[in-house]
Amino acid sequence: MDGSTLILTDDAGKSLPCFLETTFDIEGKEYFLLQPVDHSVQIFAWQASETEEEEEELVDIDDDEIDQIFETAHAVLAEQNLKLKRTAFTLTVEGELPELIEDDIYEIGIGTEEEGECEEFQELANFYHEEQAYSVFTSVDPLIFFAKLGADGKPELLSPEEIEYIQPYVAEHLIDAEDAEEEA
Incomplete structure (x- = not known):
């Protein structure tokens, strides 16, 4: 099987x-x-860091916000021949991912701050929607x-x-x- x-x-x-x-x-x-x-992806918003002046950090967004930005994210990824899909349990993209480049890899904290776990993500695209910056990432590990x-x-x-x-x-x-x- x-x-x-x-x-x-x-x-x-x-x-x-x-x-x-x-x-x-x-x-x-x-x-x-x-x-x-297909490749699992996550979309994060960029916001000013509360701890570091002039720094930005990635924050999770909820399903309502994904609904609002989905078409923009879909169009941005389509420019790279990637098709964004609203699948069960995760967003996915169909198509060939760009070559993994070290500068496009971010360590993003997962779980709670106490757990302190990080995962490596490859940035696939970034875009703005109503003056808010977003980035689309896929995990380096499947x-x-x-x-x-x-x-x-x-x-x-x-x-x-x-x-x-x-x-x-x-x-x-x-x-x-x-x-x-x-x-x-």
């Missing part, structure tokens, strides 16, 4: 086609590791989802509790898979 495509659907009925990267069985239940077919088959037979995302429960098994499964590849 690896290499297949599964469709995740959110509560609003939007879909997200994903490649099935691997499956693993935990205590008789099958779980899936999925990666979106986005992955953990899923299982629901009662209706369709793939569904795992809850945070389920992800926490399977995490030790996933790590073990991936290490075993890596070892098998090295032996081959």
